[in-house]
Amino acid sequence: MHMTRTRAVKKMTTALGIALTACGGNGSGKESGAPEEGATKSESSKATPAARVEWSPALTMGQPAPGLYEPKNSEGGKFQVTATKIVKGTRKQLEEGHYVDADRNLEGGTPYYVYVTYTLKEGKPSVVNSDLNAQAVVLDENGEPAAERPVIHSGFDEGGCPVDKVYMSWDIGEQRTMCSIYIAKANAKQPARLAWSADATTADDYKKGASWGWTTR
Incomplete structure (x- = not known):
């Protein structure tokens, strides 16, 4: 009778471990790393916005533009x-x-x-x-x-x-x-x-x- 109860406890423990693994647990109470890797990949794949072009320094009235131009x-x-x-x-x-x-x-x-x-x-x-x-x-x-x-x-x-x-x-x-x-x-x-x-x-x-x-x- 004692041997039967021991085997039953072992079976319950094994089943519980399988259930935790299937739900994403790793036995330590922490979530699996797979979702975190997925989130990182998603964030890194976002397109980087194009850099905004700023104005070149303004010339003052009467100041020639640099260089020569051929219209x-x-x-x-x-x-x-x-x-x-x-x-x-x-x-x-x-x-x-x-x-x-x-x-x-x-x-x-x-x-x-x-x-x-x-x-x-x-x-x-x-x-x-x-x-x-x-x-x-x-x-x-x-x-x-x-x-x-x-x-x-x-x-x-x-x-x-x-x-x-x-x-x-x-x-x-x-x-x-x-x-x-x-x-x-x-x-x-x-x-x-x-x-x-x-x-x-x-x-x-x-x-x-x-x-x-x-x-x-």
């Missing part, structure tokens, strides 16, 4: 590029220039007259009177457009951009200042930079390139 629309010639000033216009100018008539979304917007100076340093442009300001953009702190040039972008409004001169050629060392109007819509974010690039296509491209801190007169 595509000049078809030759390398220029030193310098943003010289930004003049904040008025809503009256916006209306008198008939920009609102052409685009009602500009109602309550703000015009800016942007002046950029170009000095020919190397080569010879094939297009003498090219629109070099086509490479200038007004961006907010995130590198997104904060003001845009309208389709009719002369800006030759009263008190705005002066009428462009017509040139017959470019000479090495010659310097010309071009003015264009940019218009910020009423709900647009505040401009942070005036950037200039011959080939940038994304916000990050512009952030890495030459840009001037936004200051107006």
Whole structure:
């Protein structure tokens, strides 16, 4: 009778051990390491977010951009590029220039007259009177457009951009200042930079390139 009870206890102990193992126990009261390994693997497999591109140091108005640039629309010639000033216009100018008539979304917007100076340093442009300001953009702190040039972008409004001169050629060392109007819509974010690039296509491209801190007169 004593031997039978002993065997029964052993069988119960063995069964209990099997049950604990099946439930994830290891006999010590601690959970099995398998779930922890699974969690670690899951965490490590998460995609690392792309690093945010910060703005390059801002140039000040009148300070030339580093390096020389060859705009595509000049078809030759390398220029030193310098943003010289930004003049904040008025809503009256916006209306008198008939920009609102052409685009009602500009109602309550703000015009800016942007002046950029170009000095020919190397080569010879094939297009003498090219629109070099086509490479200038007004961006907010995130590198997104904060003001845009309208389709009719002369800006030759009263008190705005002066009428462009017509040139017959470019000479090495010659310097010309071009003015264009940019218009910020009423709900647009505040401009942070005036950037200039011959080939940038994304916000990050512009952030890495030459840009001037936004200051107006």
